[in-house]
Amino acid sequence: MSTFSGITTSSRALTAAQRGMEVTGQNIANVNTEGYTRQRLEQSESVVGGVGMHARRLVPGEGVEITGIARVSNALTESAARQDVATAAEHRAGTAVWSRLEANLGEDGISGLSTQLNTMHKAFSDLGNATSTENALAGRTHVLATAQNVADTVRRVDTQVQAQWAELGGQVSLHVEDVNATAAQVAGLNTAILDAVTSGVSPNELLDQREKALTHLSEVAGVRVVARDGGTVDVYLGNSTIVGGRQSFAVSVVHGTSLAEVKAGTSSTRLTVEGVEARPAGGALKATLDAVNTTVPDVSEGIDAAVQKIAAAVNAVYNPATDANGVAVPGYSAANDFFTSSAASVKGGGAAERFQVNPALTPASLRDSSAGTVDRAVAKALGELPSAANSTTRTWRTTVVDVAARTQASEVRADLAAQVSLKSIAARDSVSGVNIDEEMTNLVSYQHAYAAAARVLTTIDQALDTLINRTGLVGR
Known part of the structure; x- marks a missing residue:
């Protein structure tokens, strides 16, 4: 030397x-x-x-x-962080859906359906205690006004639920556009990384940009990432490839026709890639799809069922089909019911959208007494309905409590998922952070x-x- x-x-x-x-x-x-x-x-x-x-x-x-x-970097901590970010985003989006549904029920103020039902039954009770013709006429007018408030509130709740369903469909489209744009970005970065590796240039900054894009894809759609030779990655949405090396494949969305058809099981919102259905494993997109296809339709069905029970309970007292012994009442006709359904759905909703006070009823034609008497027995019985076995307020309260419980459970899951995600990110940063x-x-x-x-x-x-x-x- x-x-x-x-x-x-x-x-x-x-x-x-x-x-x-x-x-x-x-x-x-x-x-x-x-x-x-x-x-x-x-x-x-x-x-x-x-x-x-x-x-x-x-x-x-x-x-x-x-x-x-x-x-x-560590591939395991990066993969765990992406997965936990996707789970946290899914629960966060799901909680937003449930919170909006709870707000749509409107039970946090005096305009809620529970309050309107109590006010209607109080009006029936006052009518039952009327002692003069003038007081009875005023009482009937008040009953019809409060009943109309009940019907308006029911339709308002249904309108808001349908509006939420439509907005969620729009969110699905926005998420899909985001996925497609980010997938194209990942494919472009794959190309740049492969070229850099081939020419001997450091691809580190490009790898950082791609990892950031992959984390965003995971947050939105819960994608699965598979590393390939040459530093490239393939990305899967469910079992469908949306990034394969240098090429990206667009995700398409097929929207459900209407909320009513989704509830009937004849329509749904679906994602496809190259004509094959793709189902996200996590992320905000999965939560939004679940909300469009399951969560909102199920709550809407629950509202419809509660409204039908409310109408049935009132009609059973106001216009009974059978007497106390179960014998058919002569001359019974559903056309004389207090609450009826409109002939057709305007917005594609269900029973709640068609719920109405019988248009034929007027203060003069409203029946408050047993046939041939002025005992106000019908009005008194309707005034006592909240405490009966088939209580209208209890029926609606059950629906409200169910939504509130599900909202609270979703919030708890979202908090836990957020904490896990933060720990995973901290574990990744402990390796990769400066x-x-x-x-x-x-x-x-x-x-x-x-x-x-x-x-x-x-x-x-x-x-x-x-x-x-x-x-x-x-x-x-």
Whole structure:
């Protein structure tokens, strides 16, 4: 090993230390950059070449070699973080749906259906206690007004639920557009990463951008990511490929025709990729699809069932089909019911949308007494209905409590999922995130290494100066 080889060794040491400071500076510069993964200089000792008679014996190595700039990440923690982010987003979106449904019932104010039902039964009770013709006429007018308020409230609740269903369908479309745009971005980054790897350029920044896009895809649609050769990834929505290497495949949405048809099971909102149905495994898109196809239709069916029970309970007292002994009442006709259904649905809803006070009823024609009497028995019985076995208020309260309980349970699940997601992100960041204290330590280490390598080079330079310029000058 010649003296000049020492210069090469020192030069390599200087280059490695300088490159280490540059990598450390890059980490420090991006300490607050979202999605940035810290980088680390990878280096190894050079191996002395030569074998046989040309082998160099009893010499050190040839210094250090820079083998690459590694992106410090862990595939397991990144995958776990994506999965937990998708779960948290799914529960968060589901909670928003349930909270909106609970608000649509409107039971947090005086305009709620429970209050309107109590007011109607109070009006019936007052009518039952009327003692004069004038008071009875005023009582009947008040009964019809409060009953109309009940019908209006029922239809308002149904309108708001249908509006929520339609809005959720629009959200599905927005999520699909987001998925398609992000999938195209991932495919483009796959191409750039593959080109960078092929040409020997560091793809670390491109990998960070892709990981950020993949995390967003997971949050929206709960995608599955599979790594491939050359640094590319394939992305799956359910069992359908939306990114395959350099190419992305668009997701299409087929919307349900109407809420009524979804409740009837004859229509639904579906996603397709290349003509094949795709079902998200998580994310906000899954929660929104579930809401459109299941959650909102189920609640709407519950509202319809409660409204039908309310109408049946009132009609059974006002216009009974059978007497107390179960014998059919002569001349009974459903056309004389207090609550009826309109002939056709305007917006594609169910029983709640068609719920109405019998249009034929007037204060003069409203029946408040038993046939042939003025005992106000019918009005009194309707006034006592809230405490009966088939209580209208209890029926509606059951529906409200069920929605409230489901909302609360969804909120609890969302809180737990959010905590798990934060822990997963923290675990990922503990591996991939930039630690200022650690980087400062590295910076000092590289600085000392650079100074030491420079000192070695200076020493070799002085030795060469002695060898070249002072050899043969002994004794002068």
